[in-house]
Amino acid sequence: MFEAEVLSGGFSNPAHESARAFRACLEAMARPGRIQPITGATPPAPVSPAAGAILLTLVDATTPIFLAESHDTEAVRKWIAFHCSAPVVAAGEADFAIGTWDALQPLSQFAIGTADYPDRSATLIIDCEDLSEPTALLSGPGIETKQPAYLPAIDAFGANHAQFPLGVDCYFTSGGQVSALPRSTKVEAL
Amino acid sequence: MTEQAYNFAYLDEATKRMIRRALLKGLAIPGYQVPFASREMPMPYGWGTGGVQVTAACLTPGDTLKVIDQGADDTTNAVSIRKFFERTAQVRTTETTAEATVIQTRHRIPEVALTQGQILVYQVPIPEPLRFLEPRESETRRMHALEEYGLMHVKLYEDIARHGAIATSYAYPVKVEGRYVMDPSPIPKFDNPKLGGNAAIQLFGAGREQRIYALPPYTDVVSLDFEDHPFDPSKADHACDLCGSGASYLDEVITDDTGSRMFVCSDTSYCTTRQAEGHTGRLSPKGEAA
Numbered sequence: 443m444f445e446a447e448v449l450s451g452g453f454s455n456p457a458h459e460s461a462r463a464f465r466a467c468l469e470a471m472a473r474p475g476r477i478q479p480i481t482g483a484t485p486p487a488p489v490s491p492a493a494g495a496i497l498l499t500l501v502d503a504t505t506p507i508f509l510a511e512s513h514d515t516e517a518v519r520k521w522i523a524f525h526c527s528a529p530v531v532a533a534g535e536a537d538f539a540i541g542t543w544d545a546l547q548p549l550s551q552f553a554i555g556t557a558d559y560p561d562r563s564a565t566l567i568i569d570c571e572d573l574s575e576p577t578a579l580l581s582g583p584g585i586e587t588k589q590p591a592y593l594p595a596i597d598a599f600g601a602n603h604a605q606f607p608l609g610v611d612c613y614f615t616s617g618g619q620v621s622a623l624p625r626s627t628k629v630e631a632l
Numbered sequence: 633m634t635e636q637a638y639n640f641a642y643l644d645e646a647t648k649r650m651i652r653r654a655l656l657k658g659l660a661i662p663g664y665q666v667p668f669a670s671r672e673m674p675m676p677y678g679w680g681t682g683g684v685q686v687t688a689a690c691l692t693p694g695d696t697l698k699v700i701d702q703g704a705d706d707t708t709n710a711v712s713i714r715k716f717f718e719r720t721a722q723v724r725t726t727e728t729t730a731e732a733t734v735i736q737t738r739h740r741i742p743e744v745a746l747t748q749g750q751i752l753v754y755q756v757p758i759p760e761p762l763r764f765l766e767p768r769e770s771e772t773r774r775m776h777a778l779e780e781y782g783l784m785h786v787k788l789y790e791d792i793a794r795h796g797a798i799a800t801s802y803a804y805p806v807k808v809e810g811r812y813v814m815d816p817s818p819i820p821k822f823d824n825p826k827l828g829g830n831a832a833i834q835l836f837g838a839g840r841e842q843r844i845y846a847l848p849p850y851t852d853v854v855s856l857d858f859e860d861h862p863f864d865p866s867k868a869d870h871a872c873d874l875c876g877s878g879a880s881y882l883d884e885v886i887t888d889d890t891g892s893r894m895f896v897c898s899d900t901s902y903c904t905t906r907q908a909e910g911h912t913g914r915l916s917p918k919g920e921a922a
Contacts, residue, residue: 457640461692464652468690468751471659472833472848500656502649557777561657561666583662583809584848586831607811611660624660626809626848 448520451484453498463499470613470622475580475591477573480620486517492615493540493567497526500565501538506531508552510541513569533564540567543594549601554608563625566612570594573616582627590632591621599629641688641721647671651689651844655835658846663808664776665759665843673839674716679709680738681839683755684716687736690751690835691717696724698732703740703881703898710738729901739802741823743880743902746832748849754817756838759845761805761815781813784856792861801866807854814845814853821855822867822881828853870895875906876913 453459459482466480485494501507507528509518522528533539533551546566555563576590578599592614593599602609602625609625623629639645647669654668673681691697697717701710705727713736714725726732729742736753746752758764762772765783775781784805791799804821806828808814816827817836827834827847834847847853857863871878873894880902882895894915897903907916 456645458693460645460648461640461690464648465690465692467652467656468659468833471656472846500649500653502646504650505653558773559667560661560664561654563657565656583851584659586850607661607664611657624848626660626662 447486447517448524451486451494451521452525453482453495456498459495460499463495466620467496467499467613467622470620471584471611471624473584473589474582474623474627475578475585475589475621477619477621479618480615481618486515486521488513488515488542488569489518489521489540490569490615491618492620493569493613496567496613496615496620497522497528497538497540501526501528503527503529505537506535508533508536508539508564510539510545512542512545513540536564538565538567541569543568543570549598549610552610554605554610557608560607560609563608564610566610568594568612568614570614570616573614573619573621576632579630579632580623580627581630584624585627591623593623593629596629596631599623599627603628638720640693641691641717642673643671643685643688647685648689651685654844655686655689655846658835658844659833659848661812662847662851663806663812663814663845665838665845668842668844670839670842675712677840678757680713680736680755682837682841682844683736683738683753683839684713684837685839686753686835686837686844687713687717687734688721690734690753691721691723693721693723695733696726696731697721698726698729698735698901699737700735700740700742700899700901701738702883703742703902704900706900727901728905729899739818739820740881740898741819741826743897743899745826746830748831750832752830752832752834754819754834754836756815756817756836756843757840758803759815759836759838759841759843761803761813776812779811781807784813785858788856788858792858798857798861798863804863805856807856808847809852810854813856820867820881821863822865824853824855824863825865827851868895871913872897872903872906873913873915875903875911876916877903877906877911 466478483494552564578593701707855863
């Protein structure tokens with residue numbers, strides 16, 4: 443691979459662009475199922491620009507990351523090493539995980555926190571084909587009544603919610619878009 | 633030293649990432665206190681170091697910031713924090729609630745209903761609602777884990793036994809989504825009903841105690857009470873002496889040494905807006921009376 447691809451693709455103005463990307467993550471996590479634009483990163487394929495922006499904004503040397511098989515390429519490893527300095531670890535030890543939905547299975551391999559510290563749980567960044575076609579109806583904190591949203595599965599997220607306050611939190615990314623599903627959200631099929 | 637010598641919004645990027653991760657976990661577990669590595673800020677503890685760090689992690693260059701202290705835009709604490717971010721983040725600032733995208737507050741929720749797209753950042757002195765009942769962090773953490781909140785109800789009951797009513801008038805404990813009991817920071821209990829079902833994102837930062845917690849929009853927040861002693865969001869039984877509002881939270885101000893006093897809105901933005909609209913109160917200048 444070209445070294446240029448490893449070195450490029452980060453934020454051109456890190457302080458400002460990571461602030462905007464974080465606000466997209468904040469809005470997404472605060473309003474589950476709502477799609478937010480998130481831009482500024484051009485990571486190597488198959489990492490989407492939205493997933494790349496989340497990595498640049500939240501992941502660093504203090505947050506080990508798990509690369510699912512779909513995303514475990516030489517280019518991605520080098521890009522994350524250069525831009526985030528995050529150690530790549532096994533699924534059970536990771537604060538963050540990135541991959542396609544299928545490659546990230548089973549969800550039970552990720553940390554869900556402890557009763558005393560439910561925040562010590564993994565955050566999944568799930569690269570999807572398309573977020574625009576709703577498959578589920580969401581309700582719970584952050585949602586006034588009901589929110590239709592695309593989810594790659596239903597039962598797995600229902601089981602994740604049933605563990606509340608434990609569980610994993612997910613970002614769904616596609617192109618320059620992100621939506622989120624915290625563990626607090628109730629999920630039903632549309 | 634020039635402003636350019638600082639990173640955008642004062643904090644370094646690694647610190648902001650750490651705070652941002654804590655904020656996102658806080659939103660995912662509403663009411664749970666997320667530990668974070670609070671930094672020394674160029675102001676003393678008690679002046680809003682937690683709120684300032686949360687605000688710094690949230691601000692973007694396009695934001696408009698409002699800072700209030702007990703509802704007022706013009707007190708020392710509010711003015712100095714506003715100037716701090718004008719200098720270090722070059723953001724626009726405002727005193728008008730509706731114009732602001734980020735509002736940092738000490739001990740009040742603005743009277744005007746907040747909207748989607750707004751973020752309310754609270755300065756929190758003691759984030760642990762059980763702290764005065766159980767001093768050990770290891771124990772209170774376990775009590776939250778086990779949902780063991782009987783002690784809090786005993787405290788409220790003892791209020792009733794001694795005073796005939798729940799005497800807690802500020803920092804009134806709430807239960808979030810039927811799970812975590814949360815300290816809403818020392819806001820008057822009058823403001824408690826605005827915590828739940830709010831369209832804005834509410835973030836809480838406790839700098840000295842190193843805790844962050846959050847309420848997503850439209851979260852279910854219930855003030856603890858008893859069937860026979862229901863929660864009462866009381867306020868002073870007066871109207872504002874400057875704008876005549878009977879619906880806002882009031883400050884009592886002693887005006888001389890013979891015991892004269894006046895009641896004024898604690899929310900200065902709300903009060904000045906109403907005065908500009910022609911509303912008058914008991915002490916409004918007579919010549920201008922509408």
